[in-house]
Amino acid sequence: xxxxxxxxxxxxxxxxxxxxxxxxxxxxxxxxxxxxxxxxxxxxxxxxxxxxxxxxxxxxxxxxxxxxxxxxxxxxxxxxxxxxxxxxxxxxxxxxxxxxxxxxxxxxxxxxxxxxxxxxxxxxxxxxxxxxxxxxxxxxxxxxxxxxxxxxxxxxxxxxxxxxxxxxxxxxxxxxxxxxxxxxxxxxxxxxxxxxxxxxxxxxxxxxxxxx
Numbered sequence: 001x002x003x004x005x006x007x008x009x010x011x012x013x014x015x016x017x018x019x020x021x022x023x024x025x026x027x028x029x030x031x032x033x034x035x036x037x038x039x040x041x042x043x044x045x046x047x048x049x050x051x052x053x054x055x056x057x058x059x060x061x062x063x064x065x066x067x068x069x070x071x072x073x074x075x076x077x078x079x080x081x082x083x084x085x086x087x088x089x090x091x092x093x094x095x096x097x098x099x100x101x102x103x104x105x106x107x108x109x110x111x112x113x114x115x116x117x118x119x120x121x122x123x124x125x126x127x128x129x130x131x132x133x134x135x136x137x138x139x140x141x142x143x144x145x146x147x148x149x150x151x152x153x154x155x156x157x158x159x160x161x162x163x164x165x166x167x168x169x170x171x172x173x174x175x176x177x178x179x180x181x182x183x184x185x186x187x188x189x190x191x192x193x194x195x196x197x198x199x200x201x202x203x204x205x206x207x208x209x210x211x212x
Contacts, residue, residue, distance in 0.1 A: 004046045004195050007060055007068035009053040013180060016090050017069045024202040045195075057082065057183070066188040067196055072178045073157060076121045083189055086182040086200050089207045095121060097173040098164050099146045099153035105172050106131050107152075115145030116155035125155075125175050143167040 008014045014032060021027035029039040030048055039048045051059060054077075056070040061080040069088070073095060095118060097105055106112070106129065115136040116122050126133045136151050145151040147167055157178060158164065158171055182200060189196060 002045075002192070003040070004044075004067070004192055005065045006046055006048050007051055007056045007065035007070075008048055009056050009070060010050050011053065013053065013069065013071065013091060014050060017180070020088070020090075020203060020206075023206055024199070026199065054078075060183050060185050063185045063188055065185070066192055067182055067184045067199075069180055069182055071180055072176070073118060073121070075181065075183070076124075076176070077118055079120070080183075081186065083184040083186055084181050085184050085189075085196070086203065088180040088182065088203075089210075091180045093157050093159040093178050094171075094174050095155065095176045095178055096158045096171045097153050097155055097175060098143075098158065098169050098171050100168065101170055103146070103153055103172060105153060112153065113151040114153055114155055115142055115151035117142065118155050121176070122155040143169055 008017045018027060018030045018032055021030070026044050026046060027041050027048060029041045031039070037050045041048070049059070049065060053070065054074055056068040057074050057078045057080045059065040060068040061082050112126070112131055112133045113136060114122050114133045115138050117137065117139050119135045119137055122133065122135060136145065138145060142154045142156050143163060144167070145154055146169065153172060155175065161171060164170055184196060
């Protein structure tokens with residue numbers, strides 16, 4: 001049997017994913033504190049690769065990884081052609097419009113300046129609302145943009161809202177609920193369907209038992 005290849009994101013999502021696999025007796029080889037990027041579970045014939053969050057989708061879509069765990073936000077941004085197999089029960093947050101208290105989200109015929117790293121999601125959302133926008137692409141410290149006058153609002157992931165509050169901002173509108181997903185390469189899934197489905201069944205059983 002060929003090895004199943006699994007792409008995990010570095011950071012918190014990867015750590016949560018590794019813990020999930022460990023709970024179903026898979027991936028004891030994973031060491032999230034190591035500098036290694038590839039780990040092999042010889043018993044279960046699985047190879048894990050640790051990637052930048054935004055690269056997980058790319059590796060799965062191109063068949064380098066058979067499956068991966070990634071946030072829905074990355075799928076929305078990439079519009080990748082992959083199978084979405086299972087919604088995981090941890091790591092929920094929201095993609096939101098945020099800004100200074102009382103800031104206008106909609107400006108009739110005026111152009112709204114939006115700072116974000118989620119440019120595709122922002123464009124799609126505001127286009128559906130009929131609001132013209134100018135995207136200001138940022139990859140970090142997005143909260144500073146409206147504070148320093150670079151943008152009118154921001155579009156960003158919000159979990160607790162504490163970072164917004166610390167910078168004098170608040171959620172003005174919820175856009176999308178975001179959760180981690182198990183995704184699969186469309187071709188790879190057909191050849192390794194049983195192994196993948198067995199893993200998902202074990203995860204589903206674990207989560208049901210946890211809720212119960």
